[in-house]
Amino acid sequence: MKKITKILIAVVAILSISGCSQMDDNYVDYLNMEKVYAPKIGNLKAVVGLKTATLTWDNPEGDIAKKILIDYQDDSLKFESMVDTAVLENLEIKGYHVSVYTIDAFNNYSIPVSIQIFPNGEN
Template identity: 45%
Template structure:
């Protein structure tokens, strides 16, 4: 009985010591990246070769700037705007991404909308 206690105690200690560095298995996959908060409720109102983008900015003062990206176009606003009019668009589909940027230059996860501008004047 005494031998069994020692073996059991040695087994418990071995298991506990063996589990100490378990996080080493996945440490390389953990992202320590900090993101700016994301815009919400992104919508697009389509017009003749135009699209009016509107969204709700995140609460708080962490987000400082807005970036809009579509095709090879990058629109950078130095302030936190909540709408933007895209003009002179071709008659094709666009996937539009809206990002916030914080004071350290960190980008948010994008809000995205797919648009197809109208080819007929109203």
């Protein structure tokens, strides 16, 4: 009887160990889904004028980022190069939430840097 108990314990132990080695299969696919972001801009500032806003920022170091996208509620501007200034024109007299993204060569977007603006009205 003791021999059968020892054999059963050995079988259970072997099955437990072999079952644990396959536990990684449950999440290994998620490790390959790592999201890569382009580097974000810094120091975003806005100067508002008569139905306009001039945005300035510091581009990230290095050459990973290739393009700039400015998204504001009514429209968006996409630049095919790394500019550090943009003028938004013909704006309505209302508040805008403006977000600036960089885009890398693989079309990955950065985390947005945002600012609130309110353009001036007519005299």
